[in-house]
Amino acid sequence: MTILKVDIKQGGYEAGKSLIHNIAFSISSGSILGMIGSNGAGKSTTIKGMLGLLPFMEGETDIAEGLTYSYIPERQIYYDELTLWEHIDFVGSVEKIPNNIYKKRGEELLKKYRLFDHAHQFPSTFSKGMQQKGMIVLALLTEPQLLIIDEPFIGLDPNATKLMLRSLEEERRRGAGILMCTHVLDTAQRICDEFVVIDQGTMLASGPLEKVLKECGAEGGSLYDCIPDEEREGSE
Template sequence: MSLISIKINEAGYDPGEAKIHNLNFSIHKGELIGLIGANGAGKSTTIKSILGHMTFLEGEILIQEGISTAYLPERPVFYDELTFQEHINFIAAVEELPVEVVNNRVTPLLEKFQLMNHVHELPGTYSKGMQQKAMIILALMIRPDLLIIDEPFMGLDPIATKILLEMIMEECKRGVGILMCTHVLDTAEKICDRFVLIDQGEQLSVGSLQDFREFCNLHEGSLFECYHHLIEGNRDE
């Protein structure tokens, strides 16, 4: 069953200035979708459209009733005057999570990312990597059914990247549907079930790596090789 079905004919900030066209894909329970494409291809606009942040959209985005959604942005966003603990408390209040539930979920994450001793500090004083870790904790603490992640590995050191990858796989096993926008194709190849390739504002291809290989006639090609084959073929037309 689809957690979300996306059919976007056009979307942008104003009618007549659409940034993306002709997108049509779904995310299923326990599925990890890699959203890939060059800078400016329309990936961020796609995410904003799914989240309802675009002022113009023709099409429909159908979300399964009753599911919870979390968004992990590329650039961390915090309230300047709140400590990280206060951010945690704020989200817990909005989601109506009991204190014991919050503690059971957040404490292991704080320990994994080594933020336990920094929880009462302002996130604005954190390093970029620490801020990214804090955002991951805030996204995962609500136990979402649908998780949208934009460039999750930016600013993370190798250890934190490994922890995040393990968490992503654990979330998929729990049944979470994940849309992950990333430029790290070698990592995406290893963990994603399917890919949505966007080029010049349009959906170019959707499918598994095997689907891409067959379409490109690259029977053992990497995602990197298939990606460039598809992009170059599209731009030569």
């Protein structure tokens, strides 16, 4: 079942200065879509556009009625005055999750990501990897139908990365749709069902791996071959 359709004609931070254009894709429940591209290609801007966070955008995002989603941005965001557990309390309250349910989920997720002993500490004192794991805990707390993650593996050590991959697979089996924006292309190629390749604010290719490789002129290659070479671009 399709839970999200995105059709962005153009968008940016002010009218007349479009940073992204002609980007269209969809996400189905129980599938993982990998959004790839070089730094500055427009991936994060595309996510902001589909979430209605861009000041200027032409196009539309069609979200399934009643869809719940969680978004993990590239840069971790916490309230300075709240401990990690107070963030969990806050999310539970805002999302109107019954106390016994969100507290149980929160404890389970904290233990799973080895943050239980740090629950009553301020995230500002955490390492970057711990902060990322905390964001994952908060995102999964609501059991969203759509999970949007911008650079999910940033700051994670190998053990935490494996744990994150297991969580993504569990969410997929639960029926959630996942949009994963990442530079870790070998991992993306292994776990994603479909891909969107973005370069200079424009979609170069979309679809399953074989289709994307063909559209990028990289048949028989890998996702790395779909990323335009910066030196070649600079010489043109």
